[in-house]
Every structure is written in C-alpha cells, then in structure tokens.
Amino acid sequence: MRTMSQVAGLRAPISIAVIRRIPEYLNVVRRLREEGVEWVSSEELAQACGLNPSSVRTDLGYFGKFGLVRRGYSVVGLNEALERVLGIDHTLNMVIVGAGNMGQAIANHESFRRRGFYVKAILDRSPEVIGQQVAGLTVLPVTQLAEVVKREKIDVGVICVPAAQAQAVAEALVSAGVVGLWNFAPVQLAVPPEVAVEDVRLSASLLTLGYQVRQRLARARRVRA
Amino acid sequence: MRTMSQVAGLRAPISIAVIRRIPEYLNVVRRLREEGVEWVSSEELAQACGLNPSSVRTDLGYFGKFGLVRRGYSVVGLNEALERVLGIDHTLNMVIVGAGNMGQAIANHESFRRRGFYVKAILDRSPEVIGQQVAGLTVLPVTQLAEVVKREKIDVGVICVPAAQAQAVAEALVSAGVVGLWNFAPVQLAVPPEVAVEDVRLSASLLTLGYQVRQRLARARRVRA
DNA sequence: TAGATTGTTAATCGATTAACAATC
DNA sequence: TAGATTGTTAATCGATTAACAATC
Numbered sequence A, B: 001m002r003t004m005s006q007v008a009g010l011r012a013p014i015s016i017a018v019i020r021r022i023p024e025y026l027n028v029v030r031r032l033r034e035e036g037v038e039w040v041s042s043e044e045l046a047q048a049c050g051l052n053p054s055s056v057r058t059d060l061g062y063f064g065k066f067g068l069v070r071r072g073y074s075v076v077g078l079n080e081a082l083e084r085v086l087g088i089d090h091t092l093n094m095v096i097v098g099a100g101n102m103g104q105a106i107a108n109h110e111s112f113r114r115r116g117f118y119v120k121a122i123l124d125r126s127p128e129v130i131g132q133q134v135a136g137l138t139v140l141p142v143t144q145l146a147e148v149v150k151r152e153k154i155d156v157g158v159i160c161v162p163a164a165q166a167q168a169v170a171e172a173l174v175s176a177g178v179v180g181l182w183n184f185a186p187v188q189l190a191v192p193p194e195v196a197v198e199d200v201r202l203s204a205s206l207l208t209l210g211y212q213v214r215q216r217l218a219r220a221r222r223v224r225a
Numbered sequence C, D: 001t002a003g004a005t006t007g008t009t010a011a012t013c014g015a016t017t018a019a020c021a022a023t024c
Helices: A004-008 A016-035 A042-050 A053-061 A075-086 A101-108 A108-115 A143-152 A163-176 A202-224 B003-008 B017-036 B042-049 B052-060 B074-085 B101-108 B109-113 B142-151 B163-176 B203-225
Strands: A072-074 A092-097 A117-124 A156-159 A180-183 A196-199 B073-075 B093-097 B117-124 B156-159 B182-183 B196-197
Touching: A016 A042, A016 A053, A016 A075, A016 B203, A042 A053, A042 A072, A053 A202, A072 A075, A075 B203, A092 A101, A092 A143, A092 A163, A092 B203, A101 A117, A101 B101, A108 A117, A108 B203, A117 A143, A143 A163, A143 B109, A156 A163, A156 B203, A180 B203, A196 B203, A202 B074, A202 B093, A202 B156, A202 B182, A202 B196, B017 B042, B017 B052, B017 B074, B042 B052, B052 B074, B073 B074, B073 B203, B074 B156, B074 B182, B093 B142, B093 B163, B101 B117, B109 B117, B117 B142, B142 B163, B156 B163
Parallel strands: A092 A117, A092 A156, A156 A180, A180 A196, B093 B117, B093 B156, B156 B182, B182 B196
Antiparallel strands: none
C-alpha cells in the first residue's frame, strides 16, 4: 500500500545524493533488460553500482514499493519506475552556448537525445564559428540567445564558454527563461533559486584524480625504498 | 608550528570530499592572483566557492597553517600551497582511449595541459579513425596500447569508449601499468585498489539536472493553477 | 587598544549501513 | 516448510557547521 504522501508526492524532498544514484540504477537495469534478465535483487544492483544493498533498498523506498520478497525487483518494472521518477517520458530542450570542443562534443553526443534531452540550438560569439555546422545545426550568434530560447522553448542552457564569460551567459539564459543550467565552466554561478544548476567540474575531477595518482606513486616509491 | 605528522604527511588520510574542494579553492585563488588581489579571507573564499567559512578553514587546516590572523590568507602563498598539495608541480602523462567526440574534446582541451596533465597519445579501434590527426596527435590503433603506455610513460588512462568496452579497456590499461583511470563511460569499473578511478558521469549529471528541472516546472505549474 | 580573523575542537546534521520483522 | 529477500526503522558513521580561544 502506498501512503498518502507518496501518491501526492508530498514526502520530505528527496536528497540530491539519492537522486544522483537513480541514473546509475537506471543504467544497470537497462543493460539487464537488454540482456533479457527478468529479476534483480538489491544485492546484485548494489554490486553493479558499487553500493551497499541497504542503500539500494532505502533509495528505491523513497519512490514506492517496486520489489517482491524472495524475488527482488522486476527488471522491466524497475526500469519503467525509474524512468518515471526521472521524468524521462517527456523531453527537455537545450541550447548550448559556446561551440568550442566541449560544446561540439555535447551537441554530437546522441546518448543525451536517447535520454530525452534535445539540443535545439548552439550559439557562439566568435565570427569564425558562427555559421558553421555542428551536429546538423548552424551555429548562431550569441546575440540571438533570448530569441532562440523563446522560439525553441528551451528548458536547459548548457554553458560551454570560458570561465570569464560564464556568469554573464548564465544571467542571459536565466532572464531568457531557462529553468536549468548545465555548467561546464569552472565557476560557481550565482542564479536565483528557481533555477537548477548542475556543475560538471572536469578539471576539478582531473585534479582530484591527479592527487590520488600521486599519492599512489609516492606510496609505491616508498615501498620500493 | 607544524606537527610531526604534518611534516611527515602521516595524519589520517584526508577525505575525498576535502580533496575535491581543493581545485575549487585553487581556481578562485588563481583568479584573484591574476586580478592582483593580495589577501583573501575564509569568508570571501567560502563565498566564491559556495561554501561555509568554517569548511574552508577546516579544509585548509589539513594541509598546514597558511593564514594570518586579522589578514586572512596570502593569495600568492595559498596559490602555491594548494598547487603543492595537488602536486601540480610535476606533470602526469595521459593516454586517451576512444577518439570519438569526447575523446577529441579532451585531447583538444588545453587547460588540462596548463594544470600539468599531458595527453601523449590517443587510440581507437575503428579503422576510419586510426591515422587521423587529433590535437596534433595521430590516432593509433588500440592494439598498441601496452606499447604506448610503456614508451610514453603513461600514468593515467582516459576511457572514452562506449560502456560495453569500458571494462576491457580498463583492464588493458591497468595491466599495461597505469595508476589512474579517468572514466567517461557510464559503468562502475572493477579495478585493483592500487589504481585510482575518477568517474565523470555526464549523463547521470544531465539526468539529475533533468529531475530538478522537472520538479521546478511542476512547481511552477502548480503555482499557476 | 579594540576588533577581526585564524585554527581547532565540539556540536550538529545528514547520509549510509545494519538489523530485523514481514512475507512470499 | 525453510529460506531468501524486501521495506523500514534504528544505529553508526562521517562530514559540515558553530563556537571560541588565541592573537595580530
């Protein structure tokens, strides 16, 4: 039986840590579905995601009761439930600002489309890039930002410009009406709370890896000595 | 005064959450240095990184005492200290496996080089791509992986292949001798603990953003009703 | 001096994990 | 039936924040 609050979606807001794991579960479950696997236990799911089985059950518990005692979770059922949770059924439109390497790579990355995210336009400020074709789109001047956001009903702005321009681009996107920002610039964006921001900190990620690598190299050197 | 353990680097291993924030501090401090700012307080640093001032002081405290009461932290001093912590002074070599959009974008991204990470080779398995030029490098066949890792003294492997191949590539890289993996494939890699893995979950990040966006869209719709 | 800011310890908060009753 | 596995609550763990003495 589902509680009132579950039906109405009223329970305490689910922590972002939990939300971040849902795409991982979904990944695994989709793979299993393709392989024709019918049932998966929290144990197996946890293994595949590098988590604790308790975490898996607790996480899924936030969204409903999907499992059967002694059987686990129906792969198909869980797949659909997780897609419903993430809202993949209806699509979101994106505009990419900045047609450099990263912007182009995102535009060409078809897996986002498969997950319901459509790149409707790509903009740049540099005259050398404007007019070029990227992923079947003509790069438009960034001056057309507000117009494009309205015309294409853009929900999400993807910020692929250098750090120095990121805040200005964010502000332009927000005042044009986007509700989410996918930020590839290494800056903390200041935006109103109605706007969701998701940071992709590539160089921070690499530096973190570098730290761990050097720790290990140093340890290995110490052992050898 | 520094304690014994600080000098010897023996204190409890610093949590990865702390390490992840160091690149952010470094970013800010570098920017301030370029702007000619001489001193920064934990308050200002926290503001710029979207953190609590206490967190900043606690974090920095793991690595030494860099601040002066009533003045804050010397921008130059902190910059150098943070680079020392991350070990940016001596470089690491990388090989990119997978010359698709993402692999190419990484190869072309000069900011990694500026942070001490050098892309020495890029490999692919597809005959159409092998031999092409990417960021001044000729794409090599993935069969040469072990050879390249040895010859170029590669420390870090960057995995930019589809999910299905990621584990096999990871294993090949590890047995060739890399100490770190930068993983762009949406899979949990199984590797020995001596190897550091840093996952970049682009589509998980986008799906997480999508969830937040849809929450906000739904809220807005509710308010309108 | 008075006041501001660090470094550090203690308190709080939240997330993860363990445990176990329910049950198929 | 016996045993396995869920859903959920309680216990633990770790990370963040507050507080404050030290001090420039």
